[in-house]
Amino acid sequence: xxxxxxxxxxxxxxxxxxxxxxxxxxxxxxxxxxxxxxxxxxxxxxxxxxxxxxxxxxxxxxxxxxxxxxxxxxxxxxxxxxxxxxxxxxxxxxxxxxxxxxxxxxxxxxxxxxxxxxxxxxxxxxxxxxxxxxxxxxxxxxxxxxxxxxxxxxxxxxxxxxxxxxxxxxxxxxxxxxxxxxxxxxxxxxxxxxxxxxxxxxxxxxxxxxxxxxxxxxxxxxxxxxxxxxxxxxxxxxxxxxxxxxxxxxxxxxxxxxxxxxxxxxxxxxxxxxxxxxxxxxxxxxxxxxxxxxxxxxxxxxxxxxxxxxxxxxxxxxxxxxxxxxxxxxxxxxxxxxxxxxxxxxxxxxxxxxxxxxxxxxxxxxxxxxxxxxxxxxxxxxxxxxxxxxxxxxxxxxxxxxxxxxxxxxxxxxxxxxxxxx
Numbered sequence: 001x002x003x004x005x006x007x008x009x010x011x012x013x014x015x016x017x018x019x020x021x022x023x024x025x026x027x028x029x030x031x032x033x034x035x036x037x038x039x040x041x042x043x044x045x046x047x048x049x050x051x052x053x054x055x056x057x058x059x060x061x062x063x064x065x066x067x068x069x070x071x072x073x074x075x076x077x078x079x080x081x082x083x084x085x086x087x088x089x090x091x092x093x094x095x096x097x098x099x100x101x102x103x104x105x106x107x108x109x110x111x112x113x114x115x116x117x118x119x120x121x122x123x124x125x126x127x128x129x130x131x132x133x134x135x136x137x138x139x140x141x142x143x144x145x146x147x148x149x150x151x152x153x154x155x156x157x158x159x160x161x162x163x164x165x166x167x168x169x170x171x172x173x174x175x176x177x178x179x180x181x182x183x184x185x186x187x188x189x190x191x192x193x194x195x196x197x198x199x200x201x202x203x204x205x206x207x208x209x210x211x212x213x214x215x216x217x218x219x220x221x222x223x224x225x226x227x228x229x230x231x232x233x234x235x236x237x238x239x240x241x242x243x244x245x246x247x248x249x250x251x252x253x254x255x256x257x258x259x260x261x262x263x264x265x266x267x268x269x270x271x272x273x274x275x276x277x278x279x280x281x282x283x284x285x286x287x288x289x290x291x292x293x294x295x296x297x298x299x300x301x302x303x304x305x306x307x308x309x310x311x312x313x314x315x316x317x318x319x320x321x322x323x324x325x326x327x328x329x330x331x332x333x334x335x336x337x338x339x340x341x342x343x344x345x346x347x348x349x350x351x352x353x354x355x356x357x358x359x360x361x362x363x364x365x366x367x368x369x370x371x372x373x374x375x376x377x378x379x380x381x382x383x384x385x386x387x388x389x390x391x392x393x394x395x396x397x398x399x400x401x402x403x404x405x406x407x408x409x410x411x412x413x414x415x416x417x418x419x420x421x422x
Contacts, residue, residue, distance in 0.1 A: 003030020004383035008183065010034065010090040011081075012065065013072075013105055015042035017138065017165055018122055018199065019094025020061040021172030026090070026179065027064030028376040028385045034084070034401060035065040038072070039422040041394045053394045054367055060391075063363060063373070067392025068401050069422040072103040076420045081105060083405045085113045090179055094122045096135040107194045118182040120175050120195040127196065136199055138165040145203040146210065149243075157238045171202040257290070257313055258282060261342055262320035262328075268342035269325045271332070278338060285335040286319050288312070363390040395422040 008031040012023040020035070027033045037045070045058040070077040081104070085091070091110055093100050100106040100121065107119045124136020131144070139161050142148040147167060153160040178195045186192055204211050213222050229242070258273040273282040276293060283290055290312060292298045292305075299305060320328070325341060332339040348354050349372060361375035376385035398421050402412050415421045 001382070001384055003028070003385055004380060005180075005183075006030035006383075008032070008089045009087060010092060011084055011088045012036065012092045013100075014092060014094035016044050016094070017061060017168035018171040018197075019092055019175065020044070020058075021169055022094075022120070022122075022175030022179070023065060023092055024061055024063055025172065025176040025376075026092075027388050029176075029180075030383070030386070030388070031090070033065040034068055034397075035062060035392065036068050036070050036072075036081075037394065039069045039395070039419060041069075045394065051367055054365075058391060059365065059368070059371060060373055062391035064388030064390075065392055066397040066401060067395060068398055069395035071420050072105065074418070074420050076415060076418060078104040080402065080405065080415075080420075081110075082113060084401075085110050085117065088114065088117065089183065090118045090120065092120045092122075092175065092179070097123050097127060097132060111192065111194070114192070116186060116190065116192040118179060118186065118192050118195065120179050120182075120197065122171060122175060122197045122199075124199045126198045126200060131200075138168040138199065141167045141199040141203050145200060146207065147203050150207070150210065152243045154239050154243065157240050159239055166206060167199045167203040170206055171197055171199050174202050256309065257316060262317060264320055264325045264328055265323055267325045269320070269328045270340050270342050272338045278336075281335050281337050282332075285331055285337050286316060288316055288319060361387045363387060365390040366393050366396060398422070 005026060008026070010023060010026055010031050010033040012019065012033055012035045014020050014023060014035070015037075023033050023035065040046070041053050042058075044061070045053055045055055047057060048055050050056065068080075070080055072078060072081070091105070093105065095103075101109075107121060111117050111119060123132075124141055125131040125134055125144075134140075139148075142162060143159070145167070148159050148161060151162065153162075174197045175195075178197060182193055182195055231237075258271065258279050261268050261270050271282060273279045279290070279293055283293070291308075292300075300309070323331075329339055329341065331337075343351075349360065354360050358379070359375050359377070360372060362370060362372050365371050371390060375387060379385060398416075399412055402415070402421075407415070412421075
């Protein structure tokens with residue numbers, strides 16, 4: 001059976017993570033995705049190469065696409081784009097704010113050629129406001145949006161980047177999601193449209209409760225925090241001191257006990273008990289009492305409450321170290337306590353749970369051979385997702401794509417000689 005986007009054609013101008021991830025998700029749904037790169041290759045392809053012009057990062061984000069190299073600064077390359085666009089359903093652009101127009105691939109230019117085109121334009125900060133002109137990567141948006149400060153991690157008094165590029169990856173999902181919605185809208189109305197996604201918007205959406213103020217309940221806390229942050233910028237205060245001040249304003253919460261990782265006798269175990277019923281089950285299974293569960297008007301902000309919370313956490317941590325991870329998991333399964341083992345990503349390649357749910361795929365890359373990687377993250381009963389192939393080698397499909405646009409062999413050779421393609 002064909003995927004839900006079978007027959008949809010996507011022209012992708014992207015690099016690094018967000019756009020490539022979005023394009024790969026569309027490919028898994030059956031779309032024919034043509035990835036356009038400069039003749040030397042996009043930066044992520046060239047980062048930490050393990051064979052010439054191939055990196056693990058690039059391979060992991062570009063499977064199932066056809067590769068076309070074009071020097072978009074040259075008029076001949078822009079002519080190739082103009083020939084492609086009439087048959088495209090989607091154009092996906094993941095460049096700096098000013099690049100699309102300069103290269104002749106902006107929305108106005110391409111929608112004039114194909115009015116039904118769905119054009120997804122991703123920027124770091126959006127096209128309005130004082131930050132709009134800035135190029136941006138995940139690290140910059142993490143720093144701007146508070147994602148980097150969310151966990152309070154620092155090294156030598158400097159905030160530390162979260163290893164997972166959450167702003168980039170979530171934006172890739174936003175791009176694929178919005179494109180699917182726009183395709184549905186076009187199916188009903190016949191009209192294309194422009195979509196604007198941003199790393200900023202994705203990073204804020206991910207933080208949900210963190211980016212929220214309930215005026216009747218949170219205003220005093222927020223004002224104190226803002227005042228403290230403003231003072232810190234004018235004082236000789238370190239990041240670690242500021243982090244500690246912020247934690248003091250946010251009292252130790254009950255989830256510090258019920259939603260976390262514990263050290264066991266031989267490894268680690270993860271528990272997640274958020275409802276009162278599940279918290280009681282955890283208490284009974286581990287063998288401790290938490291008086292907070294029986295006090296409906298318990299105030300966690302008092303000094304006594306914070307002291308009690310720290311004491312009970314230490315007690316429970318000691319209890320968890322008395323048994324092995326497998327012993328805890330067996331007990332929690334019996335008692336209905338949500339829990340699971342702690343693992344590193346490298347351990348999951350051959351994990352039976354991953355394999356049983358078809359979350360690993362194997363593809364044959366034209367240069368590097370067999371690649372095992374994470375497969376489509378969801379399935380659909382009537383239009384199942386499937387990997388369309390490996391990531392393209394640099395310029396692998398140049399002749400195939402150009403020939404489909406009625407370029408002759410001599411014309412293709414001339415484009416190569418002129419440096420328009422690789």
